[in-house]
Amino acid sequence: MDMARERRRLSAEDWAEAALQALGDGGLAAVAVEPLAARLGATKGSFYWHFANREALVTAALELWERRSTEATIASLTVEADPVQRLRMLFTRAAGRGEGNPAELAVRAAATNDTVAPVLRRVMQRRVGYLVGLFEEIGFGPAEAARRAMLAHTAYLGHGELETRLPGTLPLDRAGGLPAYVDSVLTLLLADAPRQAEEAPR
Amino acid sequence: MDMARERRRLSAEDWAEAALQALGDGGLAAVAVEPLAARLGATKGSFYWHFANREALVTAALELWERRSTEATIASLTVEADPVQRLRMLFTRAAGRGEGNPAELAVRAAATNDTVAPVLRRVMQRRVGYLVGLFEEIGFGPAEAARRAMLAHTAYLGHGELETRLPGTLPLDRAGGLPAYVDSVLTLLLADAPRQAEEAPR
DNA sequence: CCATGTCCATACGCTAGCGTACGGTTGGCG
DNA sequence: CGCCAACCGTACGCTAGCGTATGGACATGG
Missing domain, CATH: 1.10.10 (Arc Repressor Mutant, subunit A)
Known part of the structure; x- marks a missing residue:
């Protein structure tokens, strides 16, 4: 036995x-x-x-x-070479996993812990840094890229939280489902995207 | 004594x-x-x-x-009567408090707890419901309103988390500061608003 | 084949926090 | 006043988990 x-x-x-x-x-x-x-x-x-x-x-x-x-x-x-497609991939992957990312959620829930905090900070700063680079690569100026990266990141954080902690809270059933949501978010995040190089904030 | x-x-x-x-x-x-x-x-x-x-x-x-x-x-x-202004107020208030909302963060960090979960779920559903109504009032159709409300809500969640847990991680210093960020987010959330797509204040 | 270093089980003490038992205060009311 | 009920302090038992001490098992090279 x-x-x-x-x-x-x-x-x-x-x-x-x-x-x-x-x-x-x-x-x-x-x-x-x-x-x-x-x-x-x-x-x-x-x-x-x-x-x-x-x-x-x-x-x-x-x-x-x-x-x-x-x-x-x-x-x-x-x-992927195209930054817009990379962004789409990131969002699709992030939103795609059924039950979310329990380890990350646990780490974030323990953010006040002294052992956890620096690790989490590093990971998040890397992520945001990468996102800022992505938006700059797409053609936004540094300031606007930082703002859009931050919106993208915070939306990612909140989404993961809702998805794994409170499934069913997401009002996606009557909103065309997750793919439509990802499309919508990407559209908004890329609204008024310049061709390349700099851009002037409104 | x-x-x-x-x-x-x-x-x-x-x-x-x-x-x-x-x-x-x-x-x-x-x-x-x-x-x-x-x-x-x-x-x-x-x-x-x-x-x-x-x-x-x-x-x-x-x-x-x-x-x-x-x-x-x-x-x-x-x-406030104007839904766009209400949205702006909500975001300004949410982003404005210096150290964030520690109680809410604690509740969310304990989301797996059986006592906490239903309370949190109620609060979030009320919030999202309110936001959906707001975007519908602004003029979006139900599906689009749901998507934008969800983006607004997830961004709110993520923002609060970053603000209170990892202050300084936000790349806002070189992005015009928090007011500029709030403006930017609102602009994106209201992009292509159907009816009175008026927004511009600084 | 046995000795040594590696790895592990058992047993123990310690702490924080939950919950209970019970006796002592205290304050308002008859 | 005196009494009853509300309120609280003290002491206790219990559990879960951390960390330590110590002896034993087991492999492997000399």
Whole structure:
């Protein structure tokens, strides 16, 4: 009677992986040593061999998350040359996943935590920076690009929150569904797009 | 030597008020009986006279929050007749407060909690519903109004999150500041408005 | 084949916070 | 005044989770 639960020894990565999983499932509070140990079929003895304390585990999980978020964004980046199409891809991907991005939501929900805050800040600044570049590439001037990037980003944040936390709150059923919404948002974000180079704010 | 801490007896409202305060300050986890008792200069004996358990306290605090959020929105509503101006007011108020809305952020961060979820859902649905009505009043059809309301709402959510959690992440310094941003967002949200597409003030 | 370093289980102590039991105040009313 | 009910303090038990101590298992090279 060998269960699916294998009996091999655990590495620090195994713990970090499980921690990230738990973070997505139950929030930062769920990144707890003893529950995780039980989930992994091990005990605290194993954990405290690999990590100094709980905070180190949280840090490791966040590192994992940060790396993957960044990689994912970069992956989306390299495919398409046209910035407008890149923007469309980003929005489609962001809005597309059914249940949203639980890990990110958990990280954001724990934004007040001292371990979490700097990681989150880095990720967001990278994102906004990328978006600003995108809008500049499209042809907006620096100021207008920053404003549109910020609108795009905040809309992304709010959307993800609604999608994963309160599904069904979105009034999309009578609004043509998600694709129509993405189209609409993109249209608004690109309203009055200049051909290229600079533009003068109204 | 009479301290500022008065010695009068506490009501359930006092506890609920303190709980709401703690919620804003330290999140849902900070709504804890013993710390609050200490903060109020009382003990658990008092608390468990007024409330059955911690969850009842959380419920009371949320009730307080829900009522006030609703009242605040309604208050903003009754002043101005022009829907475009109402929208502008909403955005200006939302973006204006310096440190944001800590209580709301705490509630949203605790969205997975079973006590919190229904309250949050109600508030958000009311908000979105109001926004949809606003955009319809402006002249958009139901579907388009829903989409723009959703964009407005998600942008509001994301903005509040950034403002209170990660101040300084907003790339507004080189984008003309917050008023310019609000103008820009409003312009985009009202792009191609059917009827009286009048907007321009500075 | 056994010794050493790696990895883990068990057992323990400690803390914060929930909830209960119960006795003591306090204040208004008869 | 005196009494009853509302209100509160104190003490207690309980749980979950952190962190430590220590001995044992297990592989692997000498």
